Amino acid sequence: MPVEQKVLGGKIVQPSSRRQSTSVFGNLDWFTVLLYFVLVALGWMNIYAVVYSPENIVNIFSFDINSGKQLLWIGTGVILMIVLLVVDYKVYEHLAYPIYGGIILLLLFTLAVANPVAGSRSWLDLGGGVRLQPAELAKFATALAISRFLSNVSLRQQNMKDQMVLAAITFLPAIIIILQNETGSALVFGAFILAFFREGMSPLILIIGGSAAAIFILTLLVPKLYLLIGVAALMGLAMFLDYRLMRRFKTMIALFVLIIGMVFSVDYFVNDILQPHQQNRIKALINPEADPLGYGWNVTQSKIAIGSGGFWGKGFLEGTQTKFDFVPEQSTDFIFCTIGEEHGWLGSTILIGLFMLLLMRIVYIAERQKSVFGRTYGYCVVSIIFFHFVINVGMTIGLAPVVGIPLPFFSYGGSSLWSFTILLFILLAIDANRNRELVR
Amino acid sequence: MNYLENRKYVIQAIFLVVGVVYALRLFYIQVVDSSYKQAAETNAIKTVIQYPFRGLIYDRNGELLVQNTPVYDLMIVPKEARNIDTLRLAQMLEIPLEDARERFKKARAYSWVKPSIFLQMLSTQDFAHIQDNLIDFPGFYINARTARGYPHKSLGHALGYIAEISPKQLEDTSYHGYRPGDYIGKAGIEMEYEKYLMGKRGVKYKMVNVRGIDKGPFKDGAYDTLSVAGQNLVSTIDLELQAYGEYLMDGAKGSVVAIEPATGEILAYISAPFYDPNLFTGKDYGKNYMQLLQDPDKTMFNRPIMADRNPPGSIFKLTQALIALEEGVINPRTQFACNKSLVNCHPHPSPLDLYGAVQHSCNPWFFQAYRALINQGKSKNTFTDTSLGLKDWREQVLTFGFGQKLGIDIPGEKTGIIASTDLYDRVYGKNRWKYSTIYSLSIGQGELGVTPLQMANFMAIIANKGYYVTPHIIRSVGENGKPLKENQERHYTSVKPQHYEPIIEGMAEVVRAGTARRANLEKVGIVVCGKTGTAQNPQGPDHAVFVAFAPKENPKIAIAVYVEHGKWGGQSAAPIAGLMIEKFLTDTVTMKAQEKWVLSREYLNIKSK
Numbered sequence A: 001m002p003v004e005q006k007v008l009g010g011k012i013v014q015p016s017s018r019r020q021s022t023s024v025f026g027n028l029d030w031f032t033v034l035l036y037f038v039l040v041a042l043g044w045m046n047i048y049a050v051v052y053s054p055e056n057i058v059n060i061f062s063f064d065i066n067s068g069k070q071l072l073w074i075g076t077g078v079i080l081m082i083v084l085l086v087v088d089y090k091v092y093e094h095l096a097y098p099i100y101g102g103i104i105l106l107l108l109f110t111l112a113v114a115n116p117v118a119g120s121r122s123w124l125d126l127g128g129g130v131r132l133q134p135a136e137l138a139k140f141a142t143a144l145a146i147s148r149f150l151s152n153v154s155l156r157q158q159n160m161k162d163q164m165v166l167a168a169i170t171f172l173p174a175i176i177i178i179l180q181n182e183t184g185s186a187l188v189f190g191a192f193i194l195a196f197f198r199e200g201m202s203p204l205i206l207i208i209g210g211s212a213a214a215i216f217i218l219t220l221l222v223p224k225l226y227l228l229i230g231v232a233a234l235m236g237l238a239m240f241l242d243y244r245l246m247r248r249f250k251t252m253i254a255l256f257v258l259i260i261g262m263v264f265s266v267d268y269f270v271n272d273i274l275q276p277h278q279q280n281r282i283k284a285l286i287n288p289e290a291d292p293l294g295y296g297w298n299v300t301q302s303k304i305a306i307g308s309g310g311f312w313g314k315g316f317l318e319g320t321q322t323k324f325d326f327v328p329e330q331s332t333d334f335i336f337c338t339i340g341e342e343h344g345w346l347g348s349t350i351l352i353g354l355f356m357l358l359l360m361r362i363v364y365i366a367e368r369q370k371s372v373f374g375r376t377y378g379y380c381v382v383s384i385i386f387f388h389f390v391i392n393v394g395m396t397i398g399l400a401p402v403v404g405i406p407l408p409f410f411s412y413g414g415s416s417l418w419s420f421t422i423l424l425f426i427l428l429a430i431d432a433n434r435n436r437e438l439v440r
Numbered sequence B: 001m002n003y004l005e006n007r008k009y010v011i012q013a014i015f016l017v018v019g020v021v022y023a024l025r026l027f028y029i030q031v032v033d034s035s036y037k038q039a040a041e042t043n044a045i046k047t048v049i050q051y052p053f054r055g056l057i058y059d060r061n062g063e064l065l066v067q068n069t070p071v072y073d074l075m076i077v078p079k080e081a082r083n084i085d086t087l088r089l090a091q092m093l094e095i096p097l098e099d100a101r102e103r104f105k106k107a108r109a110y111s112w113v114k115p116s117i118f119l120q121m122l123s124t125q126d127f128a129h130i131q132d133n134l135i136d137f138p139g140f141y142i143n144a145r146t147a148r149g150y151p152h153k154s155l156g157h158a159l160g161y162i163a164e165i166s167p168k169q170l171e172d173t174s175y176h177g178y179r180p181g182d183y184i185g186k187a188g189i190e191m192e193y194e195k196y197l198m199g200k201r202g203v204k205y206k207m208v209n210v211r212g213i214d215k216g217p218f219k220d221g222a223y224d225t226l227s228v229a230g231q232n233l234v235s236t237i238d239l240e241l242q243a244y245g246e247y248l249m250d251g252a253k254g255s256v257v258a259i260e261p262a263t264g265e266i267l268a269y270i271s272a273p274f275y276d277p278n279l280f281t282g283k284d285y286g287k288n289y290m291q292l293l294q295d296p297d298k299t300m301f302n303r304p305i306m307a308d309r310n311p312p313g314s315i316f317k318l319t320q321a322l323i324a325l326e327e328g329v330i331n332p333r334t335q336f337a338c339n340k341s342l343v344n345c346h347p348h349p350s351p352l353d354l355y356g357a358v359q360h361s362c363n364p365w366f367f368q369a370y371r372a373l374i375n376q377g378k379s380k381n382t383f384t385d386t387s388l389g390l391k392d393w394r395e396q397v398l399t400f401g402f403g404q405k406l407g408i409d410i411p412g413e414k415t416g417i418i419a420s421t422d423l424y425d426r427v428y429g430k431n432r433w434k435y436s437t438i439y440s441l442s443i444g445q446g447e448l449g450v451t452p453l454q455m456a457n458f459m460a461i462i463a464n465k466g467y468y469v470t471p472h473i474i475r476s477v478g479e480n481g482k483p484l485k486e487n488q489e490r491h492y493t494s495v496k497p498q499h500y501e502p503i504i505e506g507m508a509e510v511v512r513a514g515t516a517r518r519a520n521l522e523k524v525g526i527v528v529c530g531k532t533g534t535a536q537n538p539q540g541p542d543h544a545v546f547v548a549f550a551p552k553e554n555p556k557i558a559i560a561v562y563v564e565h566g567k568w569g570g571q572s573a574a575p576i577a578g579l580m581i582e583k584f585l586t587d588t589v590t591m592k593a594q595e596k597w598v599l600s601r602e603y604l605n606i607k608s609k
């Protein structure tokens, strides 16, 4: 074997001597693995705290309760991650499309055969009481497919047709998932925009997307007139500060008209097009106190639970507001309430800090990949985890609409835990082998 | 490519901005804004404990002994009970103002927001009165539950009572599952059979909004658990006999225990003076309890199983005779002279054989029989011989259930005392005592202590000619429950059945023509076998004992009557036993003269010997 010389941006880069080990475990990013296990363990304890009742104490390991079952998922997750690490890392790139195709078929199959559970047709009954939600698996499959596609055709060089294909890859699973009545999970696919941005997508789209989202939420929060006055004032200020915008006066006027149109159409969309339960979720965000036992129930209760935790929290298992599904979906979507109540601001902030560490670390890992595939996949992973984090924590503190998606690694549920385990450990497998990859 | 790489900073900035915004938002919700904390206190699930119905207790004929009656606790939530006119409240509740203040303090100390009991166990009348006025006292409400009720006011000592679990018990892990404010059996059957009677608590979760208004069951009651009623008990007590016995003992002090010999079932259990068990159910429970505890007659003293300091007196002569027969040191025809130089006696024909000695309770006879039993010449040394004899004797006495707990299902049973070589060695020194030291044992005096229960059980042994079944007061648990296994064990004595015959004959003579003629029921065709006794009492008049069983053939009842300061067993205790035997066997009382005599308490005026 000749001496490896890697060329990056015209510079000769010596492979890191510390990363010479041929074993995948030797090159594994143990810091991320540690973060993973810390989050999973903390989640597990909080899942126990949810079902803990001094009236009826059940052992944390008992399979009668969620914590016991979760332990089973954690255990099988460990086996899963070992498998993901030991298989040839090239498989992920080479089989990206077949995996993606298989998952799409599975999604369609589920849509066709699933028995509706609470209106959702996303669960596949595997028998023996085990159920699988293929929508969870679609996340890593789509991330693989996107990465594969971008590793062949850079976003900067894409023509219209390529862009259409990329959009199709991204949104096809989302559409099927919407048809399964799992809108929350479908929204996750919008998160890939972050990965696209890193790979060269015009920042304008990010800005427009972000602004549109802001206007959407503000339309619901603030009276329309105030909102429009505010927008006009901001635009005026921008033009005052930057003379170039002044020259584009007509464009600015057009933009303002566009925003007016958007505000009104959002209003129309929410009140006339959305189904009542979707309306409620959005309205709960606006004013949960209006009807605390109605649609605002979740948000009100979760804020009360978190708020009652104070600075230090009430202590492990000492919570009173987060028991018995008082907040619905307590151990899955609203698990953060338990942290908030029992561990207070300190615990909540530490958890946020842990997620920040994880997100930063994944960005770091993505950036050190020598292949576009690896890097893009890393950004896809971080986008999904970030989106889940933003929505899941945000909805419990009234900063995001109530969308039923779990907190990564933390929430109760096998599909979710497996899905994130797969997502993360494929990245770690690719990362552990990055030195074998030649820069394209 | 480099400028794209810089986009990672944009992305990382987005992450950090979100993280910081969330942390700030949490800081606002959790630390700055206190409204959520207040909301959590009231806008929550209210837990309503569903107290189970405690098991009922029936007598052997299906009469209800213990029932549940509704009582009402006045509850307080201190947080909501602000600006209360304490004086008016005290007046309404008819408690002293200081008391009301004290109760406020206690409730606040327990919890500012959680409800606690302000005044417990209001009667139905009090409840109606208070309910009407409660509107003026926010933060107060009435919680209904059930308390024990005793329709017949009988059997207090055996039934025991329930009361709030003590802090000490709460710390004890064997009381796992109990919570402050729970009621628990504290004595008697209520304590012994707690695990059957208690049932299982249920919990209901109710949603309450910010204003404390009930918003209905939480999750349509999905988390509610139903309470499970405790199991009913069937007692062996014959309520009619019990009540009649209490009627006869009213005003006296002492014990009556009646046992069905074949089964060990307790038919009557009287500790006099007795008390109405209903005293322990109302709001004055504490006051009543302290009063009874302090009264000079020791009402709370559970005499039948705890009075074990009194020597059995003459009735113990029967035990001595039985063991002497078994040892072969006497036979039914053995004669001894009434030699008053040995021990005092009263006038009667002499010499007597065993039958006569039992009938006339001749002290010198038993002095001599017991000497023959103790000093069998197993050793040439008198001291050693006495010691060996006493040791053998004691072992046999224990087989009669004396000197040990019989294992009755009422807590607090005492063992009694049976003289032992150790005891005398301790007092006099080893080999420093002989028969002349211990001879008073021969007539049931000296270092002996026997509970009334052991006396009645002794009668059951003679009636059964050699064994007893563990005496018990609960026959079965639950619907169609089978008799409890632990209560069916037979315990055999060291004495063979044939040796009981002459004793029984002698006992029949005691009632027919001896000291206990007041228990004679020949008029109604019942042959009663009995023995009187007198226990010397340095504090006053002697205590009187009468033990008996009847009928002579196929006995149905064994009884022990112990009357404190009753002087003569034949005058005070025997008629009570006779009347109760007649009542139990024939369901009627024809011996009206005896009944009148007992109730007159004239036996207390008979000159002591």
Ligand SMILES: [Zn+2]
Binding pocket: B338, B339, B345, B346, B348, B361, B362, B363, B364, B365
């Ligand atoms: Zn004599």
